[in-house]
Amino acid sequence: MTTTQVTLVQIDNYGPWTVTPEPRREMDLQTLQSRLFADIAEYLGHRDGYAFFTRFDNMITVTNGIDGDAHATLQESIRNRYPVTVSLGTAVSDRPVDALEEANHRIQLEGSAQDEHRTEVLAGEYLTETTPSDLQIAHFDVVNATGKYTDRLNEFDTFINIERAYASLMEYLREAHGALSFFVGGDNIIAVCPDLNESAFTDAVDHVMNDVDVDLQVGVGRGATAHEAGFAAKHALEDCRHDGTSVEITGVPAPTD
Ligand SMILES: Nc1nc2c(ncn2[C@@H]2O[C@H](COP(=O)(O)OP(=O)(O)OP(=O)(O)O)[C@@H](O)[C@H]2O)c(=O)[nH]1
Numbered sequence: 001m002t003t004t005q006v007t008l009v010q011i012d013n014y015g016p017w018t019v020t021p022e023p024r025r026e027m028d029l030q031t032l033q034s035r036l037f038a039d040i041a042e043y044l045g046h047r048d049g050y051a052f053f054t055r056f057d058n059m060i061t062v063t064n065g066i067d068g069d070a071h072a073t074l075q076e077s078i079r080n081r082y083p084v085t086v087s088l089g090t091a092v093s094d095r096p097v098d099a100l101e102e103a104n105h106r107i108q109l110e111g112s113a114q115d116e117h118r119t120e121v122l123a124g125e126y127l128t129e130t131t132p133s134d135l136q137i138a139h140f141d142v143v144n145a146t147g148k149y150t151d152r153l154n155e156f157d158t159f160i161n162i163e164r165a166y167a168s169l170m171e172y173l174r175e176a177h178g179a180l181s182f183f184v185g186g187d188n189i190i191a192v193c194p195d196l197n198e199s200a201f202t203d204a205v206d207h208v209m210n211d212v213d214v215d216l217q218v219g220v221g222r223g224a225t226a227h228e229a230g231f232a233a234k235h236a237l238e239d240c241r242h243d244g245t246s247v248e249i250t251g252v253p254a255p256t257d
Pocket residue numbers: 141142143144145146147184185186187188234241
């Protein structure tokens with residue numbers, strides 16, 4: 001069974017800050033948001049976690065193997081360097097969406113995202129041990145996106161096709177399995193999954209083809225951390241490219257019982 005530790009990062013009281021004392025220049029907000037994401041991705045990435053930018057004011061991260069002290073240090077570092085602070089809620093579950101739900105709830109319990117008195121919530125549970133099969137991560141990409149879209153259409157129309165595939169896949173995997181899928185640039189989508197077998201991934205690829213006519217391939221990996229599972233998924237995706245298959249699963253450790 002998978003065990004996913006999810007940390008929800010929420011910028012404290014960000015909405016009011018963006019318009020106080022008057023609306024702030026949009027590109028300044030974009031710069032702040034992307035730098036904050038980059039710093040969080042770097043900090044967690046160095047500890048083998050994954051961070052997804054999501055809506056930028058809220059970011060979903062996978063933090064198996066990263067403890068409460070490390071979370072507190074991240075908060076301190078952001079407080080020292082940015083004009084905003086962040087709240088962090090963390091929870092663990094076999095289904096990623098359930099971990100997120102609980103992590104989110106822990107922050108919501110302390111007050112509104114736009115309550116100026118609710119700052120730097122640090123609430124949660126952290127895995128004390130990890131095992132090599134804790135996480136299952138799927139790395140999807142569009143088959144021949146360059147030939148079909150990038151080299152033929154204007155960038156906006158390419159973007160529409162890729163986003164359609166993303167919307168279709170994220171909703172399907174969320175509803176069918178409680179998986180969390182994130183667009184990560186180019187034609188790539190990373191899904192943090194519960195225990196799913198090959199036919200579940202085949203069904204997901206078929207669903208997107210039938211729904212929005214975009215052809216996906218997916219590599220799936222397991223690991224004790226997001227990096228390990230995601231790296232195995234990337235290698236499996238290379239196998240798809242090499243063999244012309246649509247689903248490849250690798251890095252599944254042999255059962256211990
Ligand atoms: N985030 C992320 N983006 C990637 C990765 N690999 C490729 N990309 C992005 O995806 C774009 C398309 O690259 P590919 O997926 O290799 O190209 P393709 O034409 O779809 O070819 P095939 O995947 O071999 O069918 C690149 O321009 C990158 O932006 C990856 O591992 N992670």
